[in-house]
Amino acid sequence: MHEKYAPEGISPVERPAAATARACSNVALVKYWGKVDERGRVPATGSLSVTLGGLKTETTVAFSDRDGPDLVVLDGRSLGGREAARVASFLDLVREIAAVHGRPVGAASVRSVNYFPTAAGLASSASGFAALAGASLRAAGLGGSEDELATLARLGSASAARSVHGGFVELVPYMLESGAWNARTARVAAEGHWDLRVLVAVVDAGYKPIGSTPAMARTAATSPYYGGWLETWGADLADARDSIIARDLERLASVTEHSALKLHALTMTSRPPVQFLRGPSIETMHAVWDLRTSGTLCAFTADAGPNIKVLCSAADEERVRAALMSVQGVQSVRASAVGGPMEVVGHDVDPVAWRGASGEHEEPSQEAGDGE
Ligand code: DP6
Numbered sequence: 001m002h003e004k005y006a007p008e009g010i011s012p013v014e015r016p017a018a019a020t021a022r023a024c025s026n027v028a029l030v031k032y033w034g035k036v037d038e039r040g041r042v043p044a045t046g047s048l049s050v051t052l053g054g055l056k057t058e059t060t061v062a063f064s065d066r067d068g069p070d071l072v073v074l075d076g077r078s079l080g081g082r083e084a085a086r087v088a089s090f091l092d093l094v095r096e097i098a099a100v101h102g103r104p105v106g107a108a109s110v111r112s113v114n115y116f117p118t119a120a121g122l123a124s125s126a127s128g129f130a131a132l133a134g135a136s137l138r139a140a141g142l143g144g145s146e147d148e149l150a151t152l153a154r155l156g157s158a159s160a161a162r163s164v165h166g167g168f169v170e171l172v173p174y175m176l177e178s179g180a181w182n183a184r185t186a187r188v189a190a191e192g193h194w195d196l197r198v199l200v201a202v203v204d205a206g207y208k209p210i211g212s213t214p215a216m217a218r219t220a221a222t223s224p225y226y227g228g229w230l231e232t233w234g235a236d237l238a239d240a241r242d243s244i245i246a247r248d249l250e251r252l253a254s255v256t257e258h259s260a261l262k263l264h265a266l267t268m269t270s271r272p273p274v275q276f277l278r279g280p281s282i283e284t285m286h287a288v289w290d291l292r293t294s295g296t297l298c299a300f301t302a303d304a305g306p307n308i309k310v311l312c313s314a315a316d317e318e319r320v321r322a323a324l325m326s327v328q329g330v331q332s333v334r335a336s337a338v339g340g341p342m343e344v345v346g347h348d349v350d351p352v353a354w355r356g357a358s359g360e361h362e363e364p365s366q367e368a369g370d371g372e
Helices: 083-102 125-139 147-154 160-165 212-222 224-243 249-268 279-292 314-325
Strands: 019-030 034-037 047-063 071-074 106-114 169-173 183-189 194-205 298-302 308-313 330-338 342-346
Touching: 019 125, 019 160, 019 194, 019 224, 019 298, 034 212, 034 314, 047 125, 047 160, 047 194, 047 224, 071 083, 083 106, 083 125, 083 147, 083 342, 106 125, 125 160, 125 342, 147 160, 147 183, 160 169, 160 183, 160 330, 169 224, 183 224, 194 279, 194 314, 212 249, 212 314, 249 308, 279 298, 279 308, 279 314, 308 314, 314 330
Parallel strands: 071 106
Antiparallel strands: 019 047, 019 342, 047 106, 047 169, 169 183, 194 308, 194 330, 298 308
């Protein structure tokens, strides 16, 4: 049991037949990369994200009273293998918390829909685990605060903790008196604070060399620059936080690109190397610098994949979109305004309607992207 990490303050509420939650994805402007505690998914560095209102996941969870394998359907496709195991081990944690509160639950049916093209590589473990945390806790007849839900979501995927709050959110590790590590989330500013846009330029969606979890373990073990990364995140985080509070896009642009480029320098200098960026990713970075040179304030960032995310003011959205679409290899551009917090949107869905007597699903199968 993850007692050491399980959020405190969770309390029993009426148990519904099923519960549905929606959460937005997020992109870190100051990146997390590396863990100080693998099992508790405690990041080694603090991070600060902006919530992506246009990239949402909706997840419905129902628990049966009987034990058995969990059924997890993502965009109409039944998950198997490692993907299913990761969800099942998260649900085990929820079951353990529920048992501690005298609410034992059995196997789960989970249906999750991404309201953005997973086939374009935009699948997000952040929105996925934030929505799963909200829906599964409620479906088990438990309630908790946003902070407690963020802690729970972090145990599925660290970046998911930030998606629970919405707006601009930081996630920072800290050491307990016992010497063990934990992390806390804090909303730096709500979604209404600053009308920014994040444009996702989708490039070469099909290819992903390695997932972020193993890639960051490799980086920590092998990149000679990892020490510098651990020493410099604090200054980046303070810089980004102050820029957001002051709505200073020029300053935020500088620290955003600096953090992203440090992350990619780390992965490239790992052994064996990990190169998430493709040719069009680099060309898109140049297009962003060209825009800046010609007076349009914007900044890029990139995660564990080839897509480039570009931050700009709402007023510049169309100009930036046009420039990104003109880069050879950019397949599509999807804009988001700053999104809000995870919400539990309903808890009256009849799970039989989608589980069916045989457990078969008739929804069309779709290629699922790997979370960036
Ligand atoms: C590059 O949160 O996906 O997007 O905690 O292992 O699930 P796990 O990793 P994940 O890593 C995100 C890394 C990043 C930077 C960030 O979001 O801070």
